[in-house]
Structures are given as structure tokens and as C-alpha cells.
Amino acid sequence: MRVLIVDDEVYAVEAIREMVDWEALGIGEVISAYSMKQAQKILTEKPCDILICDIEMPRGSGLELLSWMREEGMDTVALFLTSHANFNYANRAIKLDTFDYILKPADPAEIQKVLSRAVEKVEENRVQKRRLEQAGYWDDSAVQRMEEFILRVADGRIPADREEIFRQAGLSHLSEISLDGEFYPLLIQLRAETEDEKEWGKGLVEYGLKNILSEVLSNLQKNGVEPLIPQLAPRYYATFVPQDGMDWEAFIALCQQALSACLSAMPCAVTFYPGRLSAVEGFAAETESLLKLASDNILYDNTLYAPASIEKITEEEGTWQKVLDEGADPDELGTLLDRAARGGLLTRTYLRRMFVRTQDYIDRHSIETPPGGAVSDIEQLQATASLDGMKDWLARSLSRVPERELDERQDTRDVVEILRRYIRGHLNEELGRNELAQLVYLNPDYLSHIFRERVGVPLVDFITAERMKKARELLLSTDLPIRDVALAVGYANISYFSRQFKRAQGQTPLEFRKSAGKIV
Known part of the structure; x- marks a missing residue:
């Protein structure tokens, strides 16, 4: 295994060389460079597994070096060791897939520990690469460019204007991508991480997810292009399925087929969020709506999750208010919560709305002020985070309400x-x-x-x-x-x-x- 240390300060390079037990890490070669240009020459001649690099250097920064490496297709595990605690540096480093970011002066034991994890990451990457090669799966550069383009449309970096989107596609030379017609958006969320998922590794999990979705959706894609499934954020993926005459029921059936395949093969909980039919200029709005829906989901794993109609929620609110007006029995309200859970209504938004109604009822009926005064933000967060949390809060809070009738107007x-x-x-x-x-x-x-x-x-x-x-x-x-x-x-x-x-x-x-x- 080969490591490259890059720093314009010679003493800093030598200090790192001396403080690390390279043999214990299984690293056989340590190379030094004192500028971006020297590092580029070395990397061109000798691929390196790990990069340790200062960020701010006079003749090309560490970020510029790593950006160049990524453009050249190098998957080197990068570690920045710098004295500059700057938000912009950290933000750019994250975008360039930096493994870690440590401030000087760093403790030798800490550097040894981080490098040990970096070595594990290199080995993990090698194993995953071999598995992917055996599976015959390689991301074509055109597919990567198309996924990046769709991601920029979905997250709003390209304005939600049809002409501008098509213009940008032309500038990016994406003639293969079809943007005409309407599409069903689908958000895929990998839920709580499991031990099995950790054993698989991030790369293999992503490959498995994309491979399953590609098999299910491949017949629907145009121009022979495989389905595009960009990653929106950690554990969130999206795809946009061409309508081509497919109605909502058929789309849901397709989603259920893909979900079933994921559940039988994937090592983690997966939830699908289907969205409304949309043209390309509506991708950003629909993506934002689905991400909010996912953040609202507190209960439903391994399922196809669609929002309940506003009419149904309003109906449930009316029932909730009626129970409050008739005496606010916590057990009866708990029964309503259980019914909401079975009916797919139990979200953070649902719990917050019921919380506000109940708190208003308590405020208008309570003689005494609860300990600590008004309800705290922490209490509200705990009450609206789960079904049990809401039930506990109802039992505690409604005990303060005396049995008397007040004007409800x-x-x-x-x-x-x-x-x-x-x-x-x-x-x-x-x-x-x-x-x-x-x-x-x-x-x-x-x-x-x-x-x-x-x-x-x-x-x-x-x-x-x-x-x-x-x-x-x-x-x-x-x-x-x-x-x-x-x-x-x-x-x-x-x-x-x-x-x-x-x-x-x-x-x-x-x-x-x-x-x-x-x-x-």
C-alpha cells in the first residue's frame, strides 16, 4: 500500500513520516511532495492508495489537487491535515469525498487511528471493486453525467424552467437523455442502518439498490438508456419513471414490485415514496415534497408510503377535537392514535397537529400552570416523535385538566x-x-x-x-x-x-x- 504526503512545509512532512508507525498499518511505501505540481507528477506515475495533504499551499491548494484527482478518476482515500478551521474548506472537502479532515497540531495517536481507518477503507474499496468487476457492473461515464444532470434538476441547481433545462442538457452534450413527456417521481429511503448493511459496505449497498431498480424499470426507459437513480443525500435516492401511458395504479404496482425485490435482497429497511405525475420542470418541487414526506415518516419501514389525503386528516382532527370536548379521555385519544397508525396517518405532522389541539384545550381548561411554565420545546419534540411518546404526554398532561365545562368559543x-x-x-x-x-x-x-x-x-x-x-x-x-x-x-x-x-x-x-x- 502506498501513501503520498503533500505539504509545502518540509518539517511538517518529516514530522508525519516520523510520528506514524507505517509498518503496523501495512503501508510499504511513503512518498513526499512539497507542491501540487510535484504531487500531480507522482500521482501520474505511481497511483497512491492514501493521500495526506495540507489544504492551503502557495502553488496550488490541497483542494485543487484533490479536485484534479477526482477529475482524473482517482479514488484515492484523501485525508486533509491542516491548521485552517474554515467552513468553506470543510464544505468543499466533503463535496470532494474527503475521508477525514483533522486540524493541526494533531495528536500522533489520533493520526495513527485515522490512518488505520483509512487503510480499512482502502481494503473495503478493493473488495467492493472486485465484487463489482465480477458482477460485470461498471458505471458508464455517460450514465454518471446523466445522473449528475438529473440531480442538478431535482435539487434546484438548474432553475425549474423547461427551456433552461433543455438548454443545459444540450450544453452538457446529453443527447441520450429523454426529457419529453411526464414522469412519476419515486424517492427511495434506506432507513435505519443494520449490522448486515455495515458488512456489505456503502458501495455494495448502492450497487444492489441500483441493480434491483434497473431490472424492474429497464423496460420503461427510452433510447436504451438504463434507469437513472442519482443519490440526493446520504441514504436517499430518486428516480423518475416515464409515464408512457401508465396510470397511477400501474405505477404503484411497479413500485410494489421493486420494493418487494429490494426487501428480499437488501440488508436494510427500505421505504418508497411515490410522487405525483410531473414534467421535467416540476422535478425540483416534487423532490422537495417527497423529502419532506420522508422526514415526516416516524413509523413506516419496508413499505410503499404515500401521504394521506388532507380530507382524511381533517376528518381525524374533527374526531380528535370531539373527544377533547367530551372530556379528553387519554385512553380514547390513544385509541384514535392506534387507528391512525393502522391507517397510515401517523406522521410527525399528524402528531404535531393533535399536540397543538390538545395543548390549546389544556391551556383553556387548566387551573394550575404546569411545572416550569408553558410546555417546552423538548417536551413537544418528545411527544411528537413517536406513538408511545404522544400517549405518555397525553396521560401526563390531561391529568392537570379539571372536570368542568368552559365556553369553547x-x-x-x-x-x-x-x-x-x-x-x-x-x-x-x-x-x-x-x-x-x-x-x-x-x-x-x-x-x-x-x-x-x-x-x-x-x-x-x-x-x-x-x-x-x-x-x-x-x-x-x-x-x-x-x-x-x-x-x-x-x-x-x-x-x-x-x-x-x-x-x-x-x-x-x-x-x-x-x-x-x-x-x-
């Missing part, structure tokens, strides 16, 4: 306060006017009118302002990546979030962090 002040509290507690969710109106049993137009009258701003502007306020807090008080901040305030599309933030703040999220001194 709410004036407009109550309605507006309920909405403001709900919005602030659910910024990471879809907050449409119709859904909010159903929450308080009001006509959407009337709700908008009284909200603006009481608050002084339109409902949609209030929601956006609250999201931007929360985003500013997270950007200043945490080190969360920009994408995670966007998700936390209800934006699955990071580009759209950045535009909204700049419109409100006058700066992009990254510029805002920099101006506040959060990024060096």
Missing part, C-alpha cells in the same frame, strides 16, 4: 395567538394558508383577513419573517451547515432559501455569517 385574539404559536413551533414544515385555516376551523380568506387585522402584516409575510428570524439565530448561534439551517426553517431547496434570505437581509446566509465574524 374562541375570539379572534385566541385564533391569532394559536396560529402565531403554531407557526413559530413548526417553521421546518409546510405552512400553507389552507392547512392553517383547517387548524382553527376557519375559512382561509377570513383567516387571512383577521390575521392581518390583528397582526398588521399578511399571514405569508409573517411566516417568512419568522423563518428569516429563526435562520438568523441559527446562523449566529450554531455551526450548522447552510443546508441544515435551510431545512430547519422550512426550505428544502437551498438556492431558494438563499434568495429569500438575501431579499430579507440584504446578504446571502454565508455573507451574513462572515459579516458577523462566524467564519474566519
